[in-house]
Amino acid sequence: MRRLVIILLIFGLFTGLACSVALANEVCYKCHDKKNFSGKFTHGPVAQGKCGDCHNPHVAKYPGLLQGEGATLCYSCHKRSKTEFAKGVVHQPVRDGKCLGCHAPHAAGHDGLLRKNLAETCFVCHQEMAKPQAVSHKPFAQGQCTVCHQPHQAKNDQLLKMEADALCLSCHQQAQGSAGHRGFPRKLTGCLSCHNPHGSSRKGLVRQHLHQPFAEKKCDSCHGAQQNTGSEACLHCHAGIKTTMMAPHNHMFAGTENGCILCHSPHAGDDKKILKTSGNKVCQSCHQDTFSRYAQSQHRHPKIDSCSDCHEVHGSDRLAMLRDDGNQVCSRCHLTQGKFSHPVGDKVIDQRTGQMMTCVTCHDPMGSPHRYHLVLSAKRELCTQCHRSY
């Protein structure tokens, strides 16, 4: 009896599979060219002709007659991924549920259904990485990004597979005693504070711009026994920066280590400010919530090159560490604003706060669900905050 049940089950399985393939062949591929759904690597449901797993043939809420939206549809089968991809540091497209940013849904010429080869897939977003360098790290030159990075999520910043120093030393065991590190007083740490892991114009992948005492090999000027510790180690030379930090809002970090090196490398960097990583990524390492809100908001200010275009990086007397008041900081680009629109400026007082009306009284450049990234709907709610009789 048991044998009969098993035979019937297997028979049913094969019949079902054959039927679904036949269904796709008979119905879907009558209009949709089958060639577009086959490749070196084919998505399981497509190979089995189960178009209906993702698409509804008659009517659907989502474009492409899809049964679900974005990652929600993918996670309906890839259930474990949903849990895994929510842990630790999450790659932005994964966080935004944009699986199709990297993967093709039907078939592809590359493993993992990647739309292009691994490096080309990464360079679609990380365009600055594609620039050729005089000296390149071997895995990077070979397009093997996943030697160091995890594509979906990781426990470590920059989606690194391991903590940065451990990752470097897992291949470069000989670095501890190498000529370049002669005189290094302790076990090698902070590899990335001197080396660019992708490429550089300098030998040994040493970053382009060097901190002056480091370039002059005057290690004692910062590391000497008599020197200051904490942020004072930097600020006793950079007195001007200390002055800008003496503001109500500042980036003097009350941490157990030198707060300056949260953003800056003490030895070498890729730009003149010797930042630890490029531009806005330094800010993102702490202000992830703001970056997420910006990325996920329906309406937001068009992309700005640098956070420091509007915000002071060390200290400011103003809210949100703005460079200037909420009008001046906007009108540098929006030259005509405030001249023909709603009155703003020091003669126009917001009755709710007693402060002057500025652009940011009504707009939130970091993102909002309302048009023109207004803080509330312009149909009524925003205006009646002040104009109550309307």
Next chain:
Amino acid sequence: MLRKNPRCRLGWLLFFGMFFSASSFVWAAETQSPWKFDLSLQGQGKGMALPVALYVDHEKERYYVVDSTGNKLVSFGADGKYLQEFTAEGNLKKPYDMVRLADGSLLVVERGRNSLTRVDLKNKKTTHTVVKHQGQEVFVDRLEIAGGKVYVLDRSSGRILQLDETLQPVKSYAMPAGAGWLADFKVAEKKVWVLDQKKKQVYSYDENGRPSPAIQLTGIDFPVSLAIDPAGLLYVLDRHRGAIVAFGRNGEVKYQFLSKGQGRDNLYFPQEIRFDHLGRLCVVDEGNSRIMVFKR
């Protein structure tokens, strides 16, 4: 009987109705905030520019608001009525926090001078002190007074320093290895409570500096201030979300209230929370230039 007797059916319906009402009441009590808006401190004339800190004088039952951009201290009575402004004759330079000492003088953090400034109101005398600890200049930040002892957060070293009468450090509370950076601290229940903004944790130390296990906070974006409720909860102010989140002592979220904006139930870039002498929860709502006071 239930089918036949309409009175009995009605009785059962009433019983179920009361049971569900009681259950929903208990559920609501556990998940909804008990805090209701009570009053707002807003100053007079041009009001306050950007208030950054609040000191509650429990003895005199007064509020002192530190207005950093306005370079002034503004006092209010227990009923929230404006009393007066103090500028030290225009000599305050970006005040950031303050307490009142036992002798009646004010101790003000002047960010613009990086000094602890003692203001002797009776003799109209102002003394600036740049504090040093272990030979290094202390970057003075948040200030607390409890049991006659003055505590200050040093943003340069990430330590809480206890100061003597001459404003010299006599004791320091260092954070655990691997800590992030500190946003605020309070002294309550004979403990120093410290908020780690980066790690979203709360540390506490007894008078001998012995730490208790860190409390991990969840469901917050950008914590900037904390307050310790004698009733057992921890309140954490989330600046970016304009919300206050109440946590149990094990870090479990109890409830949250308020949201980002400029209305009555909103906060816009708030700076600090603390309890007043009546057990009301006060919020320094910097972006809205006001202090919001909530009662249970």
